[in-house]
Amino acid sequence: MGFEDKLSKLKEISDKLDGKVSLNEGLELFQSSLGLTKECLEELNDIKGKINVIKAEMDKLLGESEE
């Protein structure tokens, strides 16, 4: 599942919780949302690392061109 799909799933869970669910069902849904959130954050951290690398390269290129 891609990041956007996971995010959609989180929204789906959030919307379900807004509706009529039993306490047990709600707890289950919340637990699965926790898992999805963890995966999303891990992916985001990975992306952030890649962005920082690209930014550093861009800054390096700009710095070289100014010389």
Next chain:
Amino acid sequence: MPSRVLTVSSLCNYIKNVFEDELILHDVSLMGEIFEFKVSGYKTFITLKEESSLMPCLRFATTENFEVGANVILFGSVSYSPKTTKVSFIFKSIKLTGEGNYAKQLKELKDRLNLEGLFVSPYKLPSLIKKVAVLTSAEGAVIHDISSVLNGNAFMPELDVYSVKVQGEDAPNEIAQILKNINVKLYDVVLIARGGGGAEDLKAFNSEVVARAVYDCGLPSISAVGHETDYTLCDFCATFRAGTPSIAARKISDINSSAYNLMCNYIVNIKNNINRLFNSAKNMTTFYLQKSLAVLERSTSKSRERLNFYSDMMYNNLTLKIENKKVMIAGAEKKVADKIFLQAKEKENDFMQTVAILERTNPLKLLKSGYAHISKENKPINSIKSVKKGDMLDIVLLDGSIKAEIESKNSFKE
């Protein structure tokens, strides 16, 4: 060997006097075509031309603008300056008599080219100029001026200089030929440049062949001919007209700086957008989780509330029931107590009655009132029939007993 030796000043002064004394040279009208026209401060400088002759004219006042090529008559006097050794015509007034031939022809050509649409260049200056074809004289200061302006730029373009004649009869064809043969794939822009000069000097850039060559050269073009106030057909047919070669160089420099700044802005935008995208994704991720948690907590809290409510309700109900029972029990207790009391009272009454009866029938009371208990052989005697004379009787009195013998008996019936 010359017989006379003159000093410079004496010679100059002599020449000056010759001019001053010659009446024909004073208060005369001078006719010619304006070759050059310039107003500087409070002075007007005009160069009049007629065929190949030129006469510099000066007025110590400002004058309305006249076009180069116009035919005019100036009224004034010839003057010689020993300091500058220049002959000039000092004029007091100027009158337009008509257009000069050259000016007329130039105007007609300009109108014709304009009608044909040559004054609207089919090209636009690019957003980045990497290589420039420069048509100019290799001998003048123009290329130096251009280079020195561009040298200060971080993105200095490459300059390919095509050395051309920039004045004279051969200049128009030479310029046009180079423009026609230029390899458009190699360059981003062609720059046609020459320094300042009079109308005659700039004539090549007012020729039809150069104007058409500039328009048809296949590249965006920059024309930088003469001074800022000089406008030539080359200027009109180019994509961009710069007042001077330095201005042209500055334009190229500005274009490249803008491109660089635009690139930097794009990079900053990209960085900002990436950050925004990233933060938005992160916020959305934690948003749903937090929202879910809030909903769950709310739901749990509501359930707890309901639980508390029911539990309170049950407690209250129970308490009420217990209270009711207490009241009932208290009521029942009282009833029982009342009943017992009643019963006890009844019993007491019975007892008292019995006591009263007993009191009434107490033999001791009888004995006290003088009665005695008579028994014979431990058998009570309550009739005279039970005894006879001589029986021994036991007579119990209140404070003792008597043994007595019956002497006689009497019946109440006799």
